[in-house]
Structures are given as structure tokens and as C-alpha cells.
Amino acid sequence: MGLCKCPKRRVTTLFCFEHRVNVCESCLVSAHPKCIVRSYLQWLQDSDYSPQCPLCQAPLGDRDTVRLLCYDVFHWPCLSGWARALPPRTAPAGHRCPQCGGALFPPPNLQGPVAEALRARLRTAAWARPGLGLPLIEDSEALPEPETCPEPDGGWDGSAPRKPLGGREPWSAPDHEEEKKYRRRPRAWLPPGFRCRSRALSQHPLLALCLGGAAAFALLLFLLASLARGVADADPALEPLNNPHVRVGH
Incomplete structure (x- = not known):
């Protein structure tokens, strides 16, 4: 930030790279119409210009x-x-x-x-x-x-x-034909009914989160039940033939 040298003497952040002086917008239009003007901070970082x-x-x-x-x-x-x-x-x-x-x-x-x-x-x-x-x-x-x-x-x-x-390449208007190539396409491997459901879930992220949590909880219960069943089958104390205190009726 500096003081412009024009008669208005305004405080400005603009800096003329060619004349190396602070400029305001008024003298920028009147006295520096063809000069490269940037901020003073940009001048300190890189004073090169074309x-x-x-x-x-x-x-x-x-x-x-x-x-x-x-x-x-x-x-x-x-x-x-x-x-x-x-x-x-x-x-x-x-x-x-x-x-x-x-x-x-x-x-x-x-x-x-x-x-x-x-x-x-x-x-x-x-x-x-x-x-x-x-x-x-x-x-x-x-x-x-x-x-x-x-x-x-x-x-x-x-x-x-x-x-x-x-x-740097010059900016140009976007090409709509190019945008179509990168547009998201529907999942062709899904049946039509599943495509509609997946589209509905994508539009309601909270519903998708609840359904995913319920499915994960059900999977956890199934794994715990399978693990408990396997431990019970491997316990020798529960085998009638190996336990003398258990009488098997005829």
C-alpha cells in the first residue's frame, strides 16, 4: 500500500510495473492507460513483466x-x-x-x-x-x-x-460437446429398477446413510450369531457322550 503521486494523493495498493510508482484508478486511466499494473505485493514477489x-x-x-x-x-x-x-x-x-x-x-x-x-x-x-x-x-x-x-x-x-x-492458454467459452463426453453416465450393468433406486438414494443422502447403517448392523448380528454357534459346537462339556453326568434317555 502506498500513496499515489497524482494531485488527488489517494492511498492505493496498485503499482505500475513500468514507471515503478503507486497509482490510483484515476491516474491509471488518464496517465497509465497502456502500463502493466498489479498490486505492490505482486511487484515484490515477481517484478518481471511483458x-x-x-x-x-x-x-x-x-x-x-x-x-x-x-x-x-x-x-x-x-x-x-x-x-x-x-x-x-x-x-x-x-x-x-x-x-x-x-x-x-x-x-x-x-x-x-x-x-x-x-x-x-x-x-x-x-x-x-x-x-x-x-x-x-x-x-x-x-x-x-x-x-x-x-x-x-x-x-x-x-x-x-x-x-x-x-x-497459459487463453480463456475461451466452454464447449458443450466436450462437456457431454465427461457427463456422468448411468450404470448400464444394473437392471432398470435398481437404476431408479440408486438415483433416488443419491438424491437423499440421509436415507442412504440410514439404510447402510441398518445393513451393517444386521451383518454384525449375523457374524456374532455364527461365532457363538461355532463356540457352542466346539465345547466338549456340551457333548452328551463325553459328560458322565448327563443321562440320555432310551
Whole structure:
């Protein structure tokens, strides 16, 4: 935690890795729009950083940028191209930061310089207006989409996210077809009646616990009875032929 050097002199935990000064959200938007900003504790743990866009690997200073609520910075054309490449029916909650998976759209009740600057930028994109609760625009009023941000070697056209630095895969919307492969399947070796009962027991864990306890108690009684019967059969005192005091009637 430190004191920001802007005229407002606010206490803040944010730290600019490039200029090595404490920053608040106000001067973060006005004076450090393309800087890598994290907490001061993260700076002490690892001061290494990369001033490049995680999607295209080009320097952030080459193009217009946008900062998300998680303080990750991207080229605006790269982020817009990445969002347009998502499935058309992706819900607003499915739009996540390509680097850390944080929320892309700011909540309606969230106030602050970073949130307001992000809302102002997202209003200019047709794909982002539904996530902000704004009405769709007609084709005649369609806002121009920003051009894609090419990779330094010219190999990326903005149609798919690139792998950011640090070896982490970019976040993407979940694939429902992939989820179906790992969905729990019913036990095929059980008869249909037992499948229904097992499903009912799984929905009522207390009932399953009581039935399991009763079955364990019954098994314990059976084992104790068998053990007592075996001890009684092996006792020579209970054998009539070996006991002279026992008279066997004719």
C-alpha cells in the first residue's frame, strides 16, 4: 500500500510495473492507460513483466488499448476480434478475460474510473451492447468494428486468440460437446429398477446413510450369531457322550 503521486494523493495498493510508482484508478486511466499494473505485493514477489498484448504479442504502445476490470490490458482490435470469434449465442457471463478468466462486462452497480472507461469503450462495439443491457442497433446504424491487430510476423488475423506469455492458454467459452463426453453416465450393468433406486438414494443422502447403517448392523448380528454357534459346537462339556453326568434317555 502506498500513496499515489497524482494531485488527488489517494492511498492505493496498485503499482505500475513500468514507471515503478503507486497509482490510483484515476491516474491509471488518464496517465497509465497502456502500463502493466498489479498490486505492490505482486511487484515484490515477481517484478518481471511483458509490455505486450497477450493476444497478438505486439507491444501495447503500438495500438489503441483497453483495460478490463482485472487490470489486464489488450489491444482493442485484438480483444474485439477475439470476442467476435466466440459462438454467436454466448451469454454475457461467457465473455471473460482471455488471460485470467475474469469478468469482461462491468456490473451495473460498479462505479469507478476503470469501469466507466471500459463501459464507454464497449458501447462502441455491436457485440458488447447486449452485455451492457443496451438495445441492439440496426444495420444502417451499425458501428464500424475496429480492424484486426496483426501479429508482428503477419501470421494472425484476429479470428482466434493467441497463447499469451507465461505458458497459459487463453480463456475461451466452454464447449458443450466436450462437456457431454465427461457427463456422468448411468450404470448400464444394473437392471432398470435398481437404476431408479440408486438415483433416488443419491438424491437423499440421509436415507442412504440410514439404510447402510441398518445393513451393517444386521451383518454384525449375523457374524456374532455364527461365532457363538461355532463356540457352542466346539465345547466338549456340551457333548452328551463325553459328560458322565448327563443321562440320555432310551
